[in-house]
Amino acid sequence: xxxxxxxxxxxxxxxxxxxxxxxxxxxxxxxxxxxxxxxxxxxxxxxxxxxxxxxxxxxxxxxxxxxxxxxxxxxxxxxxxxxxxxxxxxxxxxxxxxxxxxxxxxxxxxxxx
Amino acid sequence: xxxxxxxxxxxxxxxxxxxxxxxxxxxxxxxxxxxxxxxxxxxxxxxxxxxxxxxxxxxxxxxxxxxxxxxxxxxxxxxxxxxxxxxxxxxxxxxxxxxxxxxxxxxxxxxx
Numbered sequence: 001x002x003x004x005x006x007x008x009x010x011x012x013x014x015x016x017x018x019x020x021x022x023x024x025x026x027x028x029x030x031x032x033x034x035x036x037x038x039x040x041x042x043x044x045x046x047x048x049x050x051x052x053x054x055x056x057x058x059x060x061x062x063x064x065x066x067x068x069x070x071x072x073x074x075x076x077x078x079x080x081x082x083x084x085x086x087x088x089x090x091x092x093x094x095x096x097x098x099x100x101x102x103x104x105x106x107x108x109x110x111x112x113x
Numbered sequence: 114x115x116x117x118x119x120x121x122x123x124x125x126x127x128x129x130x131x132x133x134x135x136x137x138x139x140x141x142x143x144x145x146x147x148x149x150x151x152x153x154x155x156x157x158x159x160x161x162x163x164x165x166x167x168x169x170x171x172x173x174x175x176x177x178x179x180x181x182x183x184x185x186x187x188x189x190x191x192x193x194x195x196x197x198x199x200x201x202x203x204x205x206x207x208x209x210x211x212x213x214x215x216x217x218x219x220x221x222x223x224x225x
Contacts, residue, residue, distance in 0.1 A: 004156075033213060042200065042217035043157070059214060090156050092213075100204075101147065102213065104156035 002026050006091050006105035013081040013112045021076040021108050023091030029103070030096035032074035036060065036087040037107075043090065049074055050096055081112045117201045122220040125191045133186040133219050135201030140181050144203040148175065148186045151198045151218070160186065160199070196223045 007022045025032065033048035035058075045058030049068040063085060065077040074093075078085060091105040118136045125131040137146065148160040161168055161175045163184070168175040174187040188195055200218040 035215070040217075042198075043215040045214050048213070092157075101159040101162065102149070102157070102204075104158065106156050 004105040025093040029093035032093045131188040
């Protein structure tokens with residue numbers, strides 16, 4: 001199993017550009033989520049999903065959109081990138097059963113100029 | 114989700130035991146306690162979890178207070194590779210309550 005796969009690993013955008021960060025898991029996990037991590041900060045939850053067609057906001061959802069059309073994929077969209085969105089982004093997944101552990105991707109480092 | 118509080122940082126010497134604390138005074142009876150760690154430039158990885166009893170695995174031990182309001186992650190012999198950020202979280206129930214939030218964690222430094 002590949003686990004949780006994030007692409008791209010690195011991305012540089014100009015202010016106002018749009019892009020989609022990809023996240024895919026092959027473990028048939030119902031729960032998927034996106035976090036951002038800024039220097040010296042912990043992980044902050046952006047959006048999460050408990051199954052296909054179901055998404056909800058986390059702590060810092062502004063400026064980001066998500067959708068969940070399949071169990072495997074949970075893309076994160078930046079419609080108009082801003083320098084404040086420069087960060088490292090992590091996708092995570094788990095089975096939607098109490099006490100199941102989270103599996104994380106290796107991250108996407110995004111710079112917005 | 115129930116909140117957790119951890120010190121910002123701790124230091125240890127190589128090959129000595131390390132005790133990383135976590136307070137979770139509002140924990141509910143069904144909340145499991147999970148620990149994750151994040152090595153430099155990597156995504157977090159699972160370390161250990163428990164409910165009431167102390168737990169051991171190849172990576173670490175988890176000691177849970179009798180009232181469950183605090184727990185301690187124990188690394189029996191710290192190595193330089195254990196230098197990381199350690200997070201304590203309470204995943205809680207699933208479904209609509211699935212906001213798995215992390216704090217800043219404890220930054221562990223290991224001295225040679």
